[in-house]
Amino acid sequence: MKTYSDQLGNSHTFESVPKRIISLVPSQTELLFDLGLEENLVGITKFCIHPYHLKSTKKIIGGTKKVHYEKIKLLQPDIIIANKEENTEEIVEELRKICPVWVTNILTIEDSLQMISDFGQLFNKRTEAQKWIDKIQFALTDFQNFIKDKEEQKVAYFIWANPYMVAGGDNFINEMLKLNKFVNIYDNHPKYEGRYPEIVIQKMRIQGDPDLILLSSEPFPFKDEHAFELGRFTHHAKTVFVDGEMFSWYGSRMAKAFDYFKKLHSNL
Numbered sequence: 232m233k234t235y236s237d238q239l240g241n242s243h244t245f246e247s248v249p250k251r252i253i254s255l256v257p258s259q260t261e262l263l264f265d266l267g268l269e270e271n272l273v274g275i276t277k278f279c280i281h282p283y284h285l286k287s288t289k290k291i292i293g294g295t296k297k298v299h300y301e302k303i304k305l306l307q308p309d310i311i312i313a314n315k316e317e318n319t320e321e322i323v324e325e326l327r328k329i330c331p332v333w334v335t336n337i338l339t340i341e342d343s344l345q346m347i348s349d350f351g352q353l354f355n356k357r358t359e360a361q362k363w364i365d366k367i368q369f370a371l372t373d374f375q376n377f378i379k380d381k382e383e384q385k386v387a388y389f390i391w392a393n394p395y396m397v398a399g400g401d402n403f404i405n406e407m408l409k410l411n412k413f414v415n416i417y418d419n420h421p422k423y424e425g426r427y428p429e430i431v432i433q434k435m436r437i438q439g440d441p442d443l444i445l446l447s448s449e450p451f452p453f454k455d456e457h458a459f460e461l462g463r464f465t466h467h468a469k470t471v472f473v474d475g476e477m478f479s480w481y482g483s484r485m486a487k488a489f490d491y492f493k494k495l496h497s498n499l
Contacts (some may be wrong), residue, residue: 266363
């Protein structure tokens, strides 16, 4: 019998290593695969697109906000991996009737490394987990050296249109922005509440006037017309389409993110 605590402080006791895993978070599905747990993954969401072949080899149990409880029950999971931000409390509570639900809570890089370490313990993949932690820490240190002499730039990071929504404070994206010396004009902005506030784009100039407008590739497919529309409401901001996975996917994806950030800066 082993007892472990997830990132919300919930205790979970297992008689043996959990074998049948369902993942409700795309970045965590990728991490589980990278830890060598492909065989153990029995169910994933329709948004779990990395690695691509999993969509045809694993059962799709719905999305991140809406799941098929019956499908999940039939898969007889030993554990379900969820995330505080991606999945609702209601879903987590309902799924607890089926089996233990491990909830991650990721706001910082440290939280992400903790999750990798937890999965290493939980699924008896400590060596693999440590390899990924070392890889990410090496890439992070390298990037910190690269960025240290760069000037800060004010940014607005858009995740949605109709209505326009941005990354505010208290989320992983904002941590990644800070790391890049991007000062998020909507980080805990007095006019807007929540981690992903809906904003009035016509007021962008007086509410921070960014140097850069970053348009995330996910979850919304921004087009040139959005870039043009947003650009009109700043003095001289440059609009850049960015890879949303690199800013928001915590887990093994971070090993690739820092190289991506270097390229991004050299193109600005």
